[in-house]
Amino acid sequence: MDKFKITGGVLLDGEISISGAKNSVLPIMAASILNSGTTILKNVPHVHDVITMKEILEHIGANVVLEDDILTINTKNISKTDAPYELVKKMRASYYVLGALIGRFGEASVSLPGGCVIGARPVNLHIKGFKALNANISLEHGYIKVLPSKLKGASVFLEGLHGSSVGATINVMMAASCAEGTTYINGAACEPEVVDVANFINSIGGEIYGTGTSLITINGKNTFNDTTYTIIPDRIEAGTYIIAGALIAKELKISNLNPDHIGAILNKLSETGVKYKTENNSIIIAKAQSVNPVNIKVSTYPGFPTDMQAQFSILMTQAKGSSIILETIFENRFMYIPELMRMGAKIQMKENSAIINGPTKLDGAEIMASDLRASAALVLAALIAKGESTISRIYHIDRGYTKIENKLKNVGALIERIG
Numbered sequence: 001m002d003k004f005k006i007t008g009g010v011l012l013d014g015e016i017s018i019s020g021a022k023n024s025v026l027p028i029m030a031a032s033i034l035n036s037g038t039t040i041l042k043n044v045p046h047v048h049d050v051i052t053m054k055e056i057l058e059h060i061g062a063n064v065v066l067e068d069d070i071l072t073i074n075t076k077n078i079s080k081t082d083a084p085y086e087l088v089k090k091m092r093a094s095y096y097v098l099g100a101l102i103g104r105f106g107e108a109s110v111s112l113p114g115g116c117v118i119g120a121r122p123v124n125l126h127i128k129g130f131k132a133l134n135a136n137i138s139l140e141h142g143y144i145k146v147l148p149s150k151l152k153g154a155s156v157f158l159e160g161l162h163g164s165s166v167g168a169t170i171n172v173m174m175a176a177s178c179a180e181g182t183t184y185i186n187g188a189a190c191e192p193e194v195v196d197v198a199n200f201i202n203s204i205g206g207e208i209y210g211t212g213t214s215l216i217t218i219n220g221k222n223t224f225n226d227t228t229y230t231i232i233p234d235r236i237e238a239g240t241y242i243i244a245g246a247l248i249a250k251e252l253k254i255s256n257l258n259p260d261h262i263g264a265i266l267n268k269l270s271e272t273g274v275k276y277k278t279e280n281n282s283i284i285i286a287k288a289q290s291v292n293p294v295n296i297k298v299s300t301y302p303g304f305p306t307d308m309q310a311q312f313s314i315l316m317t318q319a320k321g322s323s324i325i326l327e328t329i330f331e332n333r334f335m336y337i338p339e340l341m342r343m344g345a346k347i348q349m350k351e352n353s354a355i356i357n358g359p360t361k362l363d364g365a366e367i368m369a370s371d372l373r374a375s376a377a378l379v380l381a382a383l384i385a386k387g388e389s390t391i392s393r394i395y396h397i398d399r400g401y402t403k404i405e406n407k408l409k410n411v412g413a414l415i416e417r418i419g
Contacts, residue, residue, distance in 0.1 A: 004391040004405065006382035007414035008364055011287070012249040014411035018238045018256045019045040019402040020069065020231035023093075024196040027170045028231065029053045030096035031197060032073045033062070034104055034177060035204045035224035041071040042230040045237075046402045048395070052091045056083050060097070078104075085111040085142065091399070092167075095123065098144060099171035102135055103178035108146045112139075125158050125165045129172030132156040133179050151179035153220055159187030163300040163329070164214065170197050177206045179220040188216045191301040192261045196232045203227040235261040236307045237401060238283070240376050242266075243311045244408075245285035246274045247318065248384050252411060255282040264304045268294055268312065272319065291315060293323035293358065300329075310336050310377035316356040317345045318384070325354045336374035339367040343385055364389040372400045379404065383413060390418075 020043035030053065032039040044050060044066065054064045054071075061079040065072045081101045088094040088111040101108035112123065123144065130137050132154040136147040153176065158168045169189040174197075176183035188194070190212050198211040204227045207219035238257040245252035246269065259266065259278050266283075269276065271294040276285040293316060298306045306329045316323040317340070327333045334354055337347050343365050346357040364387035369375030375397035382389035394417075397404055405415045 003418050004394050005416050005418050006389045008385035010414050012252050012411040015253040016241050016407050018233045021234040022400045023193045025231045026053050026093040027096040027197045028200045030100045031174050033100035036076050037226045039073045040228040044069045044071045048398045049091050056087050081105050082109040099174035102146050103175040107148045110144050112142050125160050125168035126171050129156050153179045153181030153183040155184040157186045164189040166191050176218040183218040185216040188214050200229050203229050233257045239265045239308045240311050249286050251286050253284050291319040293319040293321035295324045297326040298328050307373050310373045314380040317358045317360050319358045323356050327352045335370035366390045369393045369396045372396045
């Protein structure tokens with residue numbers, strides 16, 4: 001099993017280009033099912049989750065070719081409407097094929113999803129939305145099953161206990177794109193990835209309006225056309241490298257990002273006193289001489305993203321004073337903290353909060369990743385730690401970051417992948 005070996009304390013200097021958004025490309029790959037033809041996707045990230053979704057599409061009969069960052073999908077000869085446990089268990093985003101299969105064929109059988117162990121993430125809102133569209137749906141032996149159904153437009157409210165659901169919004173949006181009549185999604189998620197999926201569906205002939213707001217309107221369509229579509233930049237990858245720059249860069253340019261998508265991250269960064277410069281679609285940042293502690297409450301977009309709290313916590317270990325990170329979405333999102341404490345971080349856990357006292361000099365250690373974003377945070381910690389760190393279970397980071405060791409090596413980091 002691969003590991004990262006990292007020697008900390010080396011200043012980063014140069015440019016890192018951000019890849020396409022993992023959380024956009026996966027549902028867009030699934031949405032290609034809606035069209036019985038060819039989809040060409042550009043700016044596709046080289047992450048393992050893309051390979052998993054490729055395998056699922058190939059299982060149901062699609063022809064999928066990945067060359068560099070271009071993905072060509074032909075869905076004309078899809079012959080199956082199932083996604084088995086052996087594939088779905090690898091990645092939670094597998095369930096996006098459910099909405100697309102229901103939309104195109106009116107039936108499906110998809111295993112309940114897997115992915116990172118960061119919380120329960122129930123599928124009740126997805127089921128609620130599909131039922132509102134007249135889908136004959138049930139849970140049987142770990143599978144979501146939809147018997148042949150004629151979808152009809154409806155009004156559905158999708159906001160849950162922790163706010164709006166990105167997954168449910170996208171899944172219902174895909175199914176509703178093929179339903180008879182008009183669908184209104186109230187309490188819709190506003191994330192850029194939701195907008196990206198809707199823009200893709202519109203590019204194949206869909207009619208979706210209001211994305212980026214809490215009310216989305218979808219007019220169902222019978223036919224769709226081929227398209228070539230470019231995936232938006234990954235805002236979480238961008239945020240991760242921005243934090244790296246604030247921690248240990250002589251000067252780091254993070255290019256090919258959309259500053260509008262990372263407003264909450266940049267606002268909190270400004271509160272810390274870290275200086276950065278926005279230049280077109282790039283951020284230029286250097287190591288801060290002094291970092292102010294700030295408090296963060298995770299929330300749905302446009303609030304501070306849960307996918308960035310682990311990375312931001314590394315910056316807070318270097319702040320002069322006490323900061324609090326309040327996690328409101330996933331109950332198991334602090335599994336990385338015991339590993340940071342082994343490196344010398346001073347952190348107290350209290351229910352769904354982490355109280356971080358700094359500044360603290362971190363020491364290199366043997367540490368273990370627990371999920372995708374935790375693994376990115378541990379890489380950041382190792383970059384600033386004294387001495388050598390070894391990070392195991394890095395298959396997590398391969399799910400969501402394109403060649404992270406190569407991108408960091410190119411700006412001077414002492415990082416290598418070892419078997």
